[in-house]
Amino acid sequence: MxxxxxxxxxxxxxxxxxxxxxxxxxxxxxxxxxxxxxxxxxxxxxxxxxxxxxxxxxxxxxxxxxxxxxxxxxxxxxxxxxxxxxxxxxxxxxxxxxxxxxxxxxxxxxxxxxxxxxxxxxxxxxxxxxxxxxxxxxxxxxxxxxxxxxxxxxxxxxxxxxxxRAFDIHAEERITSSWRAGSGAELIAKRTLWTQVVNPATFLILESGTGNLGRSVRLPSRRQRSRVQPQRSLGIA
Amino acid sequence: MRSSVTLALFATTVLGACASFTVHDDPPVGQVVSAAQLSARFLTASGGGSEEESRSYYRRILGGESRPTRSISRRGRPGLSEQNPRPAPFIEMRMNSVFGAT
Structure with a gap:
């Protein structure tokens, strides 16, 4: 490069x-x-x-x-x-x-x-x-x-x-501001989704679109949230 | 199962809300998709366009329709030319070339 x-x-x-x-x-x-x-x-x-x-x-x-x-x-x-x-x-x-x-x-x-x-x-x-x-x-x-x-x-x-020294791509410090809004279980779910799935898989792809994705994300239900497990990588290069 | 659940949540919450993409054949809410399928959905979103559109794009950014074969070396890359384009082999996404700012 x-x-x-x-x-x-x-x-x-x-x-x-x-x-x-x-x-x-x-x-x-x-x-x-x-x-x-x-x-x-x-x-x-x-x-x-x-x-x-x-x-x-x-x-x-x-x-x-x-x-x-x-x-x-x-x-x-x-x-x-x-x-x-x-x-x-x-x-x-x-x-x-x-x-x-x-x-x-x-x-x-x-x-x-x-x-x-x-x-x-x-x-x-x-x-x-x-x-x-x-x-x-x-x-x-x-x-x-x-x-x-x-x-x-x-x-x-x-x-x-x-x-x-860069933060790891899974680090909470890397959560974009729009995904930091909220509280309680909602915030935990967003934090998990971002650090374990969204950021490792897509980097900036979603954030650099025409709109602010964080405002329109529909969070999973409480039952679904309880089943969310860490996902290290989805292999999208 | 864990990864499938995670992927399903990702697909239904994130992909579904991504208005900037033209994602074809989105899975219905709740459908479980594999990592490969998910990856493909992102990449398929970029599958539009034609070879002619691409050539037209090059012609316009390299100096206009009147000079379709203008050499890209004019932009600082000696030896690179629009002549005789041919398909490239698979390009590895893992970048292992020599790094460095010049």
Missing amino acids: TCTQVVGRDQGGCAVTNFRDEGDPTARVANVGTVAMDISRDGVTQFYAFGTTGALIPNVPLDSEGPKSVPHVCVTCHAGSTSKIGVQTDLGSVFREFEPSVLDAPSTRTRPELDTSLFFLNQIVTAANGKVKTFAEGGPPSADHAAAAQLAYLNGMYASVFPP
């Missing part, structure tokens, strides 16, 4: 090149594809996908369902909408965080080294989202919410910054 030190309007970007094995780059084994993002001159986030040879490709197979189109496949995690893609390229998407607690250090680097790299990358992400076109500038209405939600998520990610 690489970002330029500054990602701004018509400046720099981020890219992730994927390999089957960690040693492939050193052994000069071909990569299996690259995805990238940058910001246009007028503040529009843009997505790219490249195949093994570096050629731009329209579809990427990121799951067991086969290839899906760019940028439709991107907005699931990066927020935004493709509903007006025929007339505009501004999807209202944002840069996503690099989540320390779900990324392992390669064998060539220590955990603290990785945490430091991810911390700096997350600072770049934060700054980049500040350059994305706002609603007041003519961007989609959802853009402001997505950027604000991403900022709030990143602000709550770290327990300390010198050295960088």
Whole structure:
């Protein structure tokens, strides 16, 4: 994963090149594809996908369902909408965080080294989202919410910054503010649902949509709540 | 059973309330779904679009319809070109490439 030190309007970007094995780059084994993002001159986030040879490709197979189109496949995690893609390229998407607690250090680097790299990358992400076109500038209405939600998520990610240490993705400190409202059994149920299911499974996906999900969640019944058990991972990458 | 119950609650409370997605074939309230099904429902939500829409999107962000083959290297990625696009192999979601800010 690489970002330029500054990602701004018509400046720099981020890219992730994927390999089957960690040693492939050193052994000069071909990569299996690259995805990238940058910001246009007028503040529009843009997505790219490249195949093994570096050629731009329209579809990427990121799951067991086969290839899906760019940028439709991107907005699931990066927020935004493709509903007006025929007339505009501004999807209202944002840069996503690099989540320390779900990324392992390669064998060539220590955990603290990785945490430091991810911390700096997350600072770049934060700054980049500040350059994305706002609603007041003519961007989609959802853009402001997505950027604000991403900022709030990143602000709550770290327990300390010198050295960088992120909360685990299951930690209660990671519960977003809208899920902290309530009291008693309701609050316990929301806390459990968030720490054991929602955050590990989806990270920011749900929060970065067009609305504030926490306000509309229907909680399970008392009988259902009593049966909720911790769920460590749902395996959604 | 425990995970199934948790997943069912998740599906009925969270997915059902997620208005920003176009989730196809949502399970009825109370239906138990597997982790794989749940994952697929999220991913299926991104399954729209066509190859032509994708090519049109690239053409517009890379300089307009009048220059459909403009090289992406103009944006700082030498060697990357829109020429001869071809399907990519499966991309591993576990990112094990070399990390680092440059």
